[in-house]
Structure formats: C-alpha cells, structure tokens
Amino acid sequence: MKQQTLFISDLHLQETEPHIVALFEQFLMQYAPHAETLYILGDLFEVWPGDDENTSFAQKIKALIKACVSNGTPVKILPGNRDFLLGPRFANETGCTILKDPTVIDLYNEKLLLLHGDTLCTHDRLHQFYRRIVQNPLFNRLATQLLPLSFRKKIGLQLRKFSKGHTKKLTPTAMDVIKESVSQAYQKHNASIMIHGHTHRQKIDTTIENNQHFTRYVLGAWHETGNALSVLPDGNKQFLIISQ
Ligand SMILES: [Mn+2]
Numbered sequence: 001m002k003q004q005t006l007f008i009s010d011l012h013l014q015e016t017e018p019h020i021v022a023l024f025e026q027f028l029m030q031y032a033p034h035a036e037t038l039y040i041l042g043d044l045f046e047v048w049p050g051d052d053e054n055t056s057f058a059q060k061i062k063a064l065i066k067a068c069v070s071n072g073t074p075v076k077i078l079p080g081n082r083d084f085l086l087g088p089r090f091a092n093e094t095g096c097t098i099l100k101d102p103t104v105i106d107l108y109n110e111k112l113l114l115l116h117g118d119t120l121c122t123h124d125r126l127h128q129f130y131r132r133i134v135q136n137p138l139f140n141r142l143a144t145q146l147l148p149l150s151f152r153k154k155i156g157l158q159l160r161k162f163s164k165g166h167t168k169k170l171t172p173t174a175m176d177v178i179k180e181s182v183s184q185a186y187q188k189h190n191a192s193i194m195i196h197g198h199t200h201r202q203k204i205d206t207t208i209e210n211n212q213h214f215t216r217y218v219l220g221a222w223h224e225t226g227n228a229l230s231v232l233p234d235g236n237k238q239f240l241i242i243s244q
Helices: 018-030 056-070 088-094 125-134 137-146 149-169 179-189
Strands: 005-008 038-040 075-077 103-107 110-114 193-196 203-209 212-218 226-231 237-242
Touching (some): 018 056, 018 226, 056 075, 056 088, 110 179, 125 137, 179 193, 179 212
Parallel strands (some): 005 038, 110 193, 193 212
Antiparallel strands (some): 103 110, 203 212
C-alpha cells in the first residue's frame, strides 16, 4: 500500500563514493515502492555536466531512476546548484519529471513549498551571483548546445574547486539560510510549510509570526547514512535514517 510521500536531497552521487550509490539503491528498493511519489530536492549528483553525460556511472543512476518509475513510483526532481543542468533529455530517458525551483504542491490537503534551499542563503552573495548566471535559461541552452561535454566537465571541476575554497572562507551564518529570506519565501508563496535541502543538516525549524505557525523541514545530506522525510496522509512528517 502506498500511503506516504518521500522527500530526499543532497546525495551528491559520484563514482568515487560507491557506498552512497549503494544506499540510494537500497532506499529505492526498500522505501520507494511504498511511496506515492519520490521527490528529490536537488544535488542528486555531485555534478551534472549536461544531459548528454553518458558514462557507465550516469547510465547506472539513470537505470535506477527509470526502474523506480516503471515500478510505479513517480520520481520528481528539482535540480540543485550542483546538478542544475538536469533537463528534458534526462527526464525523457528516466521517466522522471523535472520541477522548477521553487515549486508549490498540494499534498494531503496541505500546501508545501519545495525548493533546493540555496536561494535562502542570501548572505552568500557570490553564490547568488553564480546562481543567477547558471540558472538563466539562455545560459543553460548556450552552455549545453555550444560547449562540448568534455569542456563543460572541466568547467564543472573548476567551479567546484572554486566553490570549496570559497565555502571555507565563509562563516557558518553565511552558509545557513537567513531568516528574512525564509520569511519572504513563506509570504511570497502563501505557504506555511517548506521542505528543502542544501545546508546538509537535518532540521525542523518552527517560527510564529502574527499568530501563524511556519515550519521548515530541512533534509540531511547523505554520508554514512541516508536521510529522507516521509509525509503521511494525515500530515504527519517523520525523518527516516537509511542505513545498511
Ligand atoms: Mn546544494
């Protein structure tokens, strides 16, 4: 019986971390079949250079997602800042749906705001600048159509190196969400519940403004164990720890 909806993010899948791929496989076999829908809220991949990526590793992950969809659990992916180039061809090949960031869904009579989460970290100006460029549809089209895959991979590597160096210099507050951006997101989308990842720390953050409750569910990144949020039809929400 399918009586829940699952949310995961920040698996950062890469060939050099086979245990996380194994955890993901296990999650798809044990948990996904019991879900009405599986939502992946960004950074499924450590890097995605474009939908023409076709290494055996990429093929393996595509096959896993395709099998999940064919077995009756729709997969909806909202790309993150690492895999923002996930697009229509990937969707076609796997049967998944690509969502825009942000997306509002109606789930069991609740309105849920879904986002990757990096747009809430507005103290990190450099990242916001980077995001505006890479998520511009024109840039996206130019990058994938004009630049060869090998070149995009090199740029990706450089960007990650740069981002790691930059992140080291940031204070912990700059890496977390900022209150004002969170509150603006609630207002803008007229939602009182949001689910996101990106900051990598599982968390439930409740605030009260004008007598209204707002709740933010933050998905944890996958390392030694996996992390998922299960939402039940009665609105109950529970974090799951996936371990071998
Ligand atoms: Mn991220």
